[in-house]
Amino acid sequence: MASVTELNNNHYVQWCPGCGDFGILIALKGALAKIGAEPHETVVVSGIGCAGKLPHYIKTYGFEGIHGRSLPAASAIHLANDRLHVVAVGGDGDGYGIGMGHFVHTMRRNLDFTYIVHNNEIYGLTTGQTSPTSKKGIKTKSTPNGAIEKEINPLLIALSAGATFVARGFSGDIPHLTGLIAEGISHRGIAIIDVLQPCVTWRKDLPYELYQKMIYKLDAEGHDPKNLESAMKKAQETSRWPIGVFYKEERPIYTDEIPFIKDKPLAKQEISNVDISKFVEEFL
Amino acid sequence: MQTINRVNFMVGGPAGTGVATVGTLFAKCLQRSGLEVYGTNDYPSLIKGGHNTYLVAAAPEPISAIVGKFDILIALDKTTVQLHAAELSECGAVIYDSNKAKDAETLVSRPDLVFIGAPLTKMAADAGGEIMFNTVAFGASMGLMQLDFAIIENMLNKIWARKGKKVADANVAAAKAGYEFSTAALKSPFKIKIEFIKREKTMFINGNEASVLGAISAGCKFVAEYPMSPSSSILHLMAGHERDYGIIVKQTEDEIAAANMIAAAGFAGARSMTATSGGGFSLMAEALGMMGIMEAPCVIFNSQRCGPSTGLPTYTEQADLLFSLHASQGEFPRVVVAPGDPLECYEESFNAFNLSEMVQTPVIVLLDKFLSETSLTVEDFRKLNLKVNRGKLMSDGQMEGSPGFKRHAFTEDGISPRCLPGQKNGLYVCSSYEHDETGYTSEDPHMRVSMIDKRAKKFSSIPAEMIAPTFYGAPDDQSQILLVCWGSTKLPALESLKLLSAQGIKVRMMHLRYASPFPSRAVLSALTRAKNTVIFEGNSEAQMRTLILQKTGYYIEKAYLRYDGRPFTPTEMAEHVKKLLNK
Numbered sequence: 001m002a003s004v005t006e007l008n009n010n011h012y013v014q015w016c017p018g019c020g021d022f023g024i025l026i027a028l029k030g031a032l033a034k035i036g037a038e039p040h041e042t043v044v045v046s047g048i049g050c051a052g053k054l055p056h057y058i059k060t061y062g063f064e065g066i067h068g069r070s071l072p073a074a075s076a077i078h079l080a081n082d083r084l085h086v087v088a089v090g091g092d093g094d095g096y097g098i099g100m101g102h103f104v105h106t107m108r109r110n111l112d113f114t115y116i117v118h119n120n121e122i123y124g125l126t127t128g129q130t131s132p133t134s135k136k137g138i139k140t141k142s143t144p145n146g147a148i149e150k151e152i153n154p155l156l157i158a159l160s161a162g163a164t165f166v167a168r169g170f171s172g173d174i175p176h177l178t179g180l181i182a183e184g185i186s187h188r189g190i191a192i193i194d195v196l197q198p199c200v201t202w203r204k205d206l207p208y209e210l211y212q213k214m215i216y217k218l219d220a221e222g223h224d225p226k227n228l229e230s231a232m233k234k235a236q237e238t239s240r241w242p243i244g245v246f247y248k249e250e251r252p253i254y255t256d257e258i259p260f261i262k263d264k265p266l267a268k269q270e271i272s273n274v275d276i277s278k279f280v281e282e283f284l
Numbered sequence: 285m286q287t288i289n290r291v292n293f294m295v296g297g298p299a300g301t302g303v304a305t306v307g308t309l310f311a312k313c314l315q316r317s318g319l320e321v322y323g324t325n326d327y328p329s330l331i332k333g334g335h336n337t338y339l340v341a342a343a344p345e346p347i348s349a350i351v352g353k354f355d356i357l358i359a360l361d362k363t364t365v366q367l368h369a370a371e372l373s374e375c376g377a378v379i380y381d382s383n384k385a386k387d388a389e390t391l392v393s394r395p396d397l398v399f400i401g402a403p404l405t406k407m408a409a410d411a412g413g414e415i416m417f418n419t420v421a422f423g424a425s426m427g428l429m430q431l432d433f434a435i436i437e438n439m440l441n442k443i444w445a446r447k448g449k450k451v452a453d454a455n456v457a458a459a460k461a462g463y464e465f466s467t468a469a470l471k472s473p474f475k476i477k478i479e480f481i482k483r484e485k486t487m488f489i490n491g492n493e494a495s496v497l498g499a500i501s502a503g504c505k506f507v508a509e510y511p512m513s514p515s516s517s518i519l520h521l522m523a524g525h526e527r528d529y530g531i532i533v534k535q536t537e538d539e540i541a542a543a544n545m546i547a548a549a550g551f552a553g554a555r556s557m558t559a560t561s562g563g564g565f566s567l568m569a570e571a572l573g574m575m576g577i578m579e580a581p582c583v584i585f586n587s588q589r590c591g592p593s594t595g596l597p598t599y600t601e602q603a604d605l606l607f608s609l610h611a612s613q614g615e616f617p618r619v620v621v622a623p624g625d626p627l628e629c630y631e632e633s634f635n636a637f638n639l640s641e642m643v644q645t646p647v648i649v650l651l652d653k654f655l656s657e658t659s660l661t662v663e664d665f666r667k668l669n670l671k672v673n674r675g676k677l678m679s680d681g682q683m684e685g686s687p688g689f690k691r692h693a694f695t696e697d698g699i700s701p702r703c704l705p706g707q708k709n710g711l712y713v714c715s716s717y718e719h720d721e722t723g724y725t726s727e728d729p730h731m732r733v734s735m736i737d738k739r740a741k742k743f744s745s746i747p748a749e750m751i752a753p754t755f756y757g758a759p760d761d762q763s764q765i766l767l768v769c770w771g772s773t774k775l776p777a778l779e780s781l782k783l784l785s786a787q788g789i790k791v792r793m794m795h796l797r798y799a800s801p802f803p804s805r806a807v808l809s810a811l812t813r814a815k816n817t818v819i820f821e822g823n824s825e826a827q828m829r830t831l832i833l834q835k836t837g838y839y840i841e842k843a844y845l846r847y848d849g850r851p852f853t854p855t856e857m858a859e860h861v862k863k864l865l866n867k
Contacts, residue, residue: 011724040705040707040709040710041705041706043705045548053725055713056715056724056725060711061705061706061710061711061712061713061714062713062714063713064717065574069540069541069544072536072541072548073545075545075548076508076546076547076548076549076556077551077552077705080506080552080553080556081552081553081705084552101541102541105537258532261532266506266549266554267552267704268553269530271555274500276500276501279497280664280666283487283493
């Protein structure tokens, strides 16, 4: 069972000073320590982007794939060895832009892993272009005259696609976020945690102070996370920004319907002597 | 004079009338009679509206194409009679529904033909259901050749066992009715007779099926695939057997997901694969490079069809060779192998899983529509006794004693010992970025060069005999010409060798399977020894010729190319060789 310090490694962190990603990294380590995950039984999966570098800054197994594809990779690692803790991380461009096709389908599959989105409403690593969550009208390098498109609502999409754990956190509230991630990992099924994450370099118009002023905690106002209708309503709230668990549902997970991995995960099964006689018989 | 145990057969009809079912039944009865059988489906281009055919050739000796005319035609509609009667051999037979094509005999001026006009639909209804009209026709074709009905009965019982005794009995009754009808209708014995030959049991299997069997016997545990003709039957077969063999089969949202999934499953320790065709393979290009730099083992089957883009979706081509070799940015080793027949599909599919783990890199198996859907009789695969080799995969115990383990450690042969998530001491990031021995991102120029060289070096451990071309036909010193081909062109090429040999022309054939790594030395040596050389390829740019030139410096001047979506015929190949030799 790992402590937070055991999850630290010595690599130089390449995020900008003050980046919201630090808060998410600290919360993820805290959450893994809290649930008692062993570092060697944990895989942190990412695509590409600022958030995509995270696997290098935590001492577990990591899989840093290609842009937008963290969810297929995480899905397959979970299916190949469902005894591992699998956590996918990535930014809003990675997950809600190029990876949106995978996002919708991963939400409906109810595989048992956790997805944390560093949502800063901007493309950071490519030096500041509009993102799918950037609000209409935003002026960026790629939209100097203001973005024409309306932004997407990832939580609403996750809820309508059938996700069984839907939450939003704030990278500036690490204890709260730690609790959310721990709850997400412990949840049996897919957990999506969208994290409001200030980008101190490209979104100076969205400083920590603004987030602190706008957010409130759902549980403090009596939101019932079993109520899908109410979760959908809360996901559409814009006058204030709710954080916490929007929706949580217990539903059989994908692997519940795969009987042959009950005793042994796929990757551990013996393959040196597969008897193909039954199949060969069909062609004799 | 009756011909014994040699027949060409065609069944034709509208899509959805069981054309392939009848063809397969016919082929399997001959296989079970001890013959060598070739079966393929064909979609003539001259007709719209879904006219399908299935062709079978059977002989006592190995056979890999249809040569000459058809002896028996089952016409499941009138169109089939009109279209194909001219392709029948002297005194051949046409079996048709006398109620649906009453005037069949008058449609063609061929007094030599035997017309078996049976009320197929009515006979099927009497046996238990109109839907079995094709089984009645099949039975009639067997009656013509007087094939032992016990063989037919056994096979129908086996095929229909899953649906219960009632269905099996009805099918046997339908076939029997057809069998007896044609037996009674014949005024004199039909020109072909099938006599049972006792021999060891063979399999009748196509390229996709054999590839799936190879994968399963190699311990493939994870399949991620998006449907695309002509690879989809691989998905269906895998899904149909997932519980028998403990394989997770995932139909994905797209081919991008499929490729990323198999890379990640390979990283996690499950032998994994996908299958697709050119369009889907194009979508996998980015992930292919990721597999390379990650050193993640996995296998991609690309069953080629006519491109570019949607192209001719159900027709065959060999035009993805250079694309498979170069897809994805940057440089990394990838194995590209193109088996030539169902037996090679089984072997190379099995080898692909071994190689991907031994060399820790992606393996692309190039099939094509023709090979995917062409069946041959082959020996029982179990006799090949292939062995799983997982390369430098570390056990849990070995990892317990390996503190400071480096996943991408530099070694003599470039291949690093490989750990899996879940194992102690192995923590690393499997990364699409260039990295150091621990997997940590590195942009250091020396590290970069070392890593590129390390990955390139891995091919040196693949034995030369494994990738060597195969030679057929006349020996080196006697042959007048060297015929070069690769992949599925092997099938018609072997038959063309027989045709040429019968005319006293000595031809040596070189068949290439491995495009990467490329057997440069063996190929160059064969080319320089040949008096004449010609290459046959199913594409318009002679892609293998380009590869041979690139790898050996030898340019094969004469290329005969076919890119109309159809496989070569042995006759056209033989004619072309004769023309080159001025004969």
